[in-house]
Amino acid sequence: MSAGPATFLIGQSAFTAPPLEPALYLVATPIGNLSDITIRALQVLAAADVMACEDTRVTRVLLERYGIRRRASAYHEHNADSAGPKLIAELAAGRSVALASDAGTPLVSDPGHRLVEAAIEAGIRVVPIPGASAVLAALAVSGLPSDAFFFAGFLSAKDGQRRTRLDELKAVPGTLVFFESPRRLAASLRSMAEVLGDRPAAVCRELTKTFEEARRGTLAALAAHYAEADTPKGEIVVCVGPPLAEEPASAEDTDRLLLALSAEMGASRAAGEAARMTGTKKADLYRRLMELKGDAG
Template structure:
């Protein structure tokens, strides 16, 4: 029941439903997702305790089956057999969209091989939430998942994707955040980046800066709390804006805010380095005063 109105939960056709759930704020659930969770014959989820919190919030009483990386080899065929017997199966991850750095690939693959319909029920995604708030190019992006905790493997992975002409999006552990940002700066170059954490939650933070600046910040303050998403600008992004256009942008921003802040905002918008833009702004101001 939401706002005094009951959610209609019509019977679902036999199929595998992939249900996106909130990444933090439980109000982000969609009506269709609630209907699917309430109507499915079988509800599979990573951690029944986590999903129970969501179901209790909306008055949904369902029996749940655990489906996670440790049991998916045996659970996937069993769930597929349930659909083949005429039942509807909904898969929900702990948070966000199933299969995005979460178990479920084996289940979907098995279902497709058996000719079973797979139905996405879209909704919250930490990847898209971070990307849209980052202020980096969104016309092309690559989700790179988690980097390895081992330095050599992490460096090799970054070298493999360093030339990809797209904004790169990573998940990262708070404990490895400073270390990974430093590795990115060394391998990818000191590109503009964004660290987004605790998205949709009470202490949501979206911090912008160069990879080096962000690495230094988190190295100083220590590991933050919560889930972390890192967005990194495409290679050569700092050269995509013409010099004259950058000059106009700097002067326009400087008319509204202090020089240092104007340089920082220009760096965020263009992908350039704040220190270089600040020096350029000082030159422009001096030239203007000389006229």
């Protein structure tokens, strides 16, 4: 239960938080700069009957900054099996529960989705309290296309598994966004350059913090830089541009392809298969194949 009156401070001014309806509230918190908190988020953190977070020590800093005096319980990947049912029981009893992440929006690379799934199954209302997001902040400053993107979380620390995952993501028609460890950054960038091709990319570090940095370049250039530089510090988001446009096949390559396919199948089927592989119209390829066969005859 919340301790004391549901109030919070902004500067020297005190505000009273309105009461909350019973629900599970997903509260986004700052990813670095504590000023990046919404008034609505402060209201929920102050007024919720129960508050859960990944690390109570991290959240305490935010609560103290805004004069919110209350206790928070831990909910993270190591205690989700035991803490989750307790929170669902509170919700089922008609209480309001606020779930806050250490930084950013809950459920992004944390176990919060398990609690949300359980709440939905129990018929409990789930309310998003939007705010800071490292994924969107990095995408915005990367200079890469943002009309379509895919958030892929953390890659494996093992090179083979990392490359397999990158190969799976290779054809995604949008910007790829990854979280990465400072210690693995150089190796991951090298794997990305080798598997994805030398695409434009951006390494965004310590976003919203004092030493915020966005370094842009090709994957190969970024990999070379971080291979030589000291291990970077802080939270890192890597954005990688969409697949590079492939060079159209030359006329000679297309002719060789048509002849090779026609040796294995009929002319019409060979032209259709070549059309699928090259993006050229089947009728044009069939006509060209007939010309090639006529020349050969």
